[in-house]
Amino acid sequence: MKDYAGPIELSLRINGETRRVQARPGDSLLRLLRERLGLTGTKCGCENGDCGACTVLVDGAPIKSCMALAVECEGSDILTIEGLRGHPVQKAFAVENGFQCGFCTPGMILNAVALLSAHPEEDEEADREWMQSNICRCTGYEGIRLALASARRSLKD
């Protein structure tokens, strides 16, 4: 049996790169990304599973990284906002004003990337259901809805 007491060395695959990192069993994935790897694009909002600012993709599935232990994710593929460069979803959020302060944006974008890959065709019910996981206190969500629609169009082209 693997027993991780005290500090441990984890090997995690993050944004396509294998990273070896010192961690403690109690480190959440969120804390590990931000504090041990300096990947501060993933935001810490409520740290209680409510707000979605810390959303990352683990093996393609969006999860709240405040509610997962880093050590649980060994062997999984983790995608953070730093792993996206000029993705159509990012462009669509900029063009459609899908954000104002930007704090919820990395989580929104990662959730949207997973959503659009699971539901490439227009599906308002799926959009609403998936995006309920992320809270935005600025936009009133209209810009985000428009960004989703526009990203879906450009991903299809």
Added chain:
Amino acid sequence: MLYEFSYLAPRSVADLVQALDEHKDDGKFLAGGTDLLPNIRNGLMRPRFVIDGKKVPGADALNGGATEGLSMGPAVSINDLLRSPFVREQYPVLCVCAHELASHQIRNRATVAGNVVNASPCSDMAPALLCLGATALLRSAGGERELAFKDFFTGVKKTALKPGEYLERIVIPAASKGARGSYKKLKRIAGHDLGIVGVLMVRLGDSLRFAVSSAAPTPVLVESVTAKDSPEEAVAKVLAAVSPISDVRGTKEYREHMIGVYVRRLLAEVK
């Protein structure tokens, strides 16, 4: 950093029961972590050992077939359930309740087993398991035993699980295949929220079952309502089985009133 603990990831059932046995007093079983990890972070739980049950082969197995019922390991997430064509077709009641549980991302991690072992009165999966006549297969170093879910919940956040024991499988009988139902959950907002009160009604052949969440120390199963009862009689029978309290989310009277409203609506809706 949540809190200083050791993390154990057993790779076999034998190692898992041994770890749970060794850490009866200071260990906690980790499934989806959506309750355990916030509880640790908020200082409500301070386990010295966190024992991850997801790495045991078969923990995420969701099996069902033409003649058997359905069997789920402790790592089956709520979204695994919702994505299973077999479950959607044969046990739609599970999906009806699963769909009301938290938000999509939480459902990627939260497990069915965790939702019932946590034994919150507002558990969304417990009403479905109660109405479908599900059984819990419990395992410990001492062996395994079977328990009907109607005997599983013993109090607020309390279950019949003994120290060192874990929920190895949830089994839903083949006899409950095709049961139809609907779940009404009263929440403050349309999105992710804990229920103020929830009522599930299930119809299988001629038999009716109700299960109520957030209205007693445990989720409550009501089997006494029959197809011949008038809506008023049905409401009276369901209300007689629950004992809601007044708390931050709603008063006793509001809960009782809404249970009545939901029972009447469900009787009209689930044909």
